[in-house]
Amino acid sequence: MSERPHLSIVIPAYNEQHRLPASLERLREYLGERRYGYEVVVVDNASTDATAAMVQQTAEGWPQLRLLSIAERGKGIAVKVGALEAKGELVMLCDADFSMPADQIAPFLLLLEQYDLAIATREGVGSKRVGEPQYRHLMGRVFNGLVRFLAVPGFQDTQCGFKGFTRRSVEAIFPRLTVHGFGFDVEVLYLARRYGLSVVEVPIVWFYQADSRVDPWRDTLRMLGDVLRVRWNGARGQYG
Numbered sequence: 076m077s078e079r080p081h082l083s084i085v086i087p088a089y090n091e092q093h094r095l096p097a098s099l100e101r102l103r104e105y106l107g108e109r110r111y112g113y114e115v116v117v118v119d120n121a122s123t124d125a126t127a128a129m130v131q132q133t134a135e136g137w138p139q140l141r142l143l144s145i146a147e148r149g150k151g152i153a154v155k156v157g158a159l160e161a162k163g164e165l166v167m168l169c170d171a172d173f174s175m176p177a178d179q180i181a182p183f184l185l186l187l188e189q190y191d192l193a194i195a196t197r198e199g200v201g202s203k204r205v206g207e208p209q210y211r212h213l214m215g216r217v218f219n220g221l222v223r224f225l226a227v228p229g230f231q232d233t234q235c236g237f238k239g240f241t242r243r244s245v246e247a248i249f250p251r252l253t254v255h256g257f258g259f260d261v262e263v264l265y266l267a268r269r270y271g272l273s274v275v276e277v278p279i280v281w282f283y284q285a286d287s288r289v290d291p292w293r294d295t296l297r298m299l300g301d302v303l304r305v306r307w308n309g310a311r312g313q314y315g
């Protein structure tokens with residue numbers, strides 16, 4: 076018998092004391108109604124608010140929840156540490172704001188019986204963006220065009236914060252992840268392609284959350300730098 080829970084949810088969290096409590100509450104309700112074993116791993120790096128204390132406190136009454144704390148900033152390094160620590164047969168990365176409500180997790184798990192990765196997409200048939208300002212969508216589309224051109228042709232939405240992995244894909248991808256910031260998603264998909272893993276895009280209904288840790292201009296430029304570095308690493312044979 077496997078000791079592993081069926082599902083690990085990994086949540087990167089930076090200064091999420093306001094958004095995370097409601098997300099965790101709904102997640103707990105959702106997972107409590109499922110028949111499979113699970114764990115929830117929150118990865119905090121140097122939040123300056125009460126995120127860590129809040130998670131610790133919530134975990135006292137919820138044994139499946141645990142907090143990982145690391146010193147270095149960045150969403151990419153946080154999900155890397157979280158995914159490598161996660162024990163589940165399946166691992167799902169979820170943003171703290173749950174802009175994709177937890178009840179949309181089920182199709183990801185089903186698809187992971189057939190595919191190595193199942194990634195949320197806010198583009199294309201069946202998906203919907205609720206409340207997103209036009210200019211943010213447009214910036215996202217421009218970024219996606221560049222990402223497709225530079226690194227991973229074919230993916231309509233690399234940046235959505237909800238991505239599912241089988242154990243095999245976690246073990247192939249996360250040890251090799253080098254991007255510590257928001258560009259890590261592109262590296263994940265680049266490596267998936269490189270290692271011949273299958274990826275399915277899952278259309279979701281996504282609710283825009285105005286509160287953001289992303290600075291649209293500064294972080295977009297950084298991410299483009301990261302995308303170029305991924306291509307460079309690939310060309311140098313860094314990924315094996």
Ligand SMILES: Nc1nc2c(ncn2[C@@H]2O[C@H](COP(=O)(O)OP(=O)(O)O)[C@@H](O)[C@H]2O)c(=O)[nH]1
Nearest residue numbers: 087088089118120148149150153170171287288
């Ligand atoms: N641990 C950690 N999480 C981060 C960091 N930066 C962003 N996040 C998390 O990444 C997720 C997405 O951030 P969010 O502000 O919702 O980005 P947006 O939806 O693209 O505007 C949230 O769960 C954030 O808390 C970071 O430096 N460290």
Ligand SMILES: [Mg+2]
Nearest residue numbers: 170172174284
């Ligand atoms: Mg968000």
